[in-house]
Amino acid sequence: MEAVVCKFGGSSVADAECIRNILSVVQLDPRRRFVVVSAPGKRSKADKKITDLLYLCHELAGQELDIDGPFHLIRDRYLEIARDLEVGLDVEKLLGALDKEIRAGASPDFVASRGEYLCARIVADFLQGTFVEAADHITIDGRGLVMEGSYKKLAAALSGEGTYVIPGFYGASLEGEVRTFSRGGSDITGAITARAVSAVVYENWTDVSGFLMSDPNIVVNPKPMRTVTYREIRELAYMGANVFHEDAIFPVSRERIPINIRNIHYPKDPGTVIVDQRDTKDRVVVGIAGKTGFSIIFVEKLLMNRQLGFGRRLFSILETHGISFEHAPSGIDTMSIVVADSQLEGKKERVLEDIKRQLEPDRVDISSGFALIATVGEGMAYRPGIAARLFAALANAGINIRVIDQGSSEINIIVGVETADFENAVRAIYQAFC
Numbered sequence: 292m293e294a295v296v297c298k299f300g301g302s303s304v305a306d307a308e309c310i311r312n313i314l315s316v317v318q319l320d321p322r323r324r325f326v327v328v329s330a331p332g333k334r335s336k337a338d339k340k341i342t343d344l345l346y347l348c349h350e351l352a353g354q355e356l357d358i359d360g361p362f363h364l365i366r367d368r369y370l371e372i373a374r375d376l377e378v379g380l381d382v383e384k385l386l387g388a389l390d391k392e393i394r395a396g397a398s399p400d401f402v403a404s405r406g407e408y409l410c411a412r413i414v415a416d417f418l419q420g421t422f423v424e425a426a427d428h429i430t431i432d433g434r435g436l437v438m439e440g441s442y443k444k445l446a447a448a449l450s451g452e453g454t455y456v457i458p459g460f461y462g463a464s465l466e467g468e469v470r471t472f473s474r475g476g477s478d479i480t481g482a483i484t485a486r487a488v489s490a491v492v493y494e495n496w497t498d499v500s501g502f503l504m505s506d507p508n509i510v511v512n513p514k515p516m517r518t519v520t521y522r523e524i525r526e527l528a529y530m531g532a533n534v535f536h537e538d539a540i541f542p543v544s545r546e547r548i549p550i551n552i553r554n555i556h557y558p559k560d561p562g563t564v565i566v567d568q569r570d571t572k573d574r575v576v577v578g579i580a581g582k583t584g585f586s587i588i589f590v591e592k593l594l595m596n597r598q599l600g601f602g603r604r605l606f607s608i609l610e611t612h613g614i615s616f617e618h619a620p621s622g623i624d625t626m627s628i629v630v631a632d633s634q635l636e637g638k639k640e641r642v643l644e645d646i647k648r649q650l651e652p653d654r655v656d657i658s659s660g661f662a663l664i665a666t667v668g669e670g671m672a673y674r675p676g677i678a679a680r681l682f683a684a685l686a687n688a689g690i691n692i693r694v695i696d697q698g699s700s701e702i703n704i705i706v707g708v709e710t711a712d713f714e715n716a717v718r719a720i721y722q723a724f725c
């Protein structure tokens with residue numbers, strides 16, 4: 292039978308009521324047999340995430356301080372959920388063991404992983420499914436990435452009948468110690484599971500109906516993004532449009548398994564589907580995303596284009612100062628390098644001095660206060676008039692473009708504008724394309 296993997300994020304397991312919704316979702320489609328869960332998230336804005344509380348307990352224990360405050364919050368939350376769902380599991384006992392382990396100096400990864408572990412144990416009991424220990428099947432390497440052998444191991448553990456529940460966010464190191472992915476990493480576990488069972492779709496249940504075409508804090512009521520490609524979502528995620536962990540794309544994109552971002556509060560909403568290829572005829576631009584907080588290092592030197600190694604030497608100066616760059620659009624005698632402000636902190640003067648001394652440019656300066664905006668759409672490069680429409684929209688809104696970079700991926704045009712123009716620029720581009 293076809294398999295569907297459902298990953299439920301922190302907001303979908305925040306309390307017993309949410310977990311009951313999981314049961315209804317799973318019961319609606321018999322293919323939904325593989326359930327991956329996060330740790331309980333916030334129930335309201337002022338609430339605390341279980342994972343944050345666990346990290347706090349670990350930190351306090353490390354300094355030999357009292358962990359009672361945060362540990363009580365964790366305890367109460369799980370006990371309330373378990374009581375409300377009437378699960379048979381002895382949650383009290385599991386919490387007692389955890390309390391001891393934290394006090395005895397358990398590693399931060401182990402302590403943080405218990406958020407997902409306890410949640411998966413409760414959900415497995417409630418759904419009458421089989422709990423599968425992620426640490427026994429998922430191996431995470433020194434860089435925090437999943438190791439290839441994990442897929443086979445996990446597939447074998449999931450090969451029986453019935454419903455399986457897998458805790459997200461962690462696996463084990465080669466040495467067998469519990470190890471977590473980076474924050475938000477349950478999305479990665481979901482993707483690994485989807486690949487392991489060759490799922491027809493990886494459903495990622497959260498508290499929003501997928502992606503919007505732009506930031507709702509900037510554009511009023513932006514349209515939902517129905518279909519988007521893996522490549523497009525990566526470009527948008529990089530520019531700050533975040534619903535889904537970036538590293539969760541690779542396990543599924545390799546196998547072309549679609550990812551469907553769905554809303555647990557509105558299960559009928561189709562959400563956003565992330566696919567390998569989409570029809571670009573109906574929509575060229577899928578999304579507009581941007582970030583503020585950039586500086587531009589501008590270097591000008593007559594006949595720069597004829598000077599062998601000029602670019603290399605400029606980049607090696609940045610490398611020496613430990614600065615990574617975002618974009619580097621260049622002209623015949625000029626180069627602009629866009630870097631995040633945070634990269635330049637406390638280094639500006641020394642970078643300028645080094646460039647002057649080593650490259651003897653006619654002009655070099657660093658100006659701050661820029662925002663970058665990415666207009667993203669597969670097939671943009673092959674469609675005449677897109678850039679013209681983008682630039683006309685900005686010109687009509689009276690916005691001066693300081694940098695233009697048509698990314699080498701050819702699915703992205705990035706413009707740099709002054710921070711003061713950022714929001715107007717996003718709105719102008721949105722109106723032109725969406």
Ligand code: ASP
Nearest residue numbers: 329342460474475476477
């Ligand atoms: N609970 C972990 C976190 O808060 C992982 C996840 O929710 O995906 O980062």
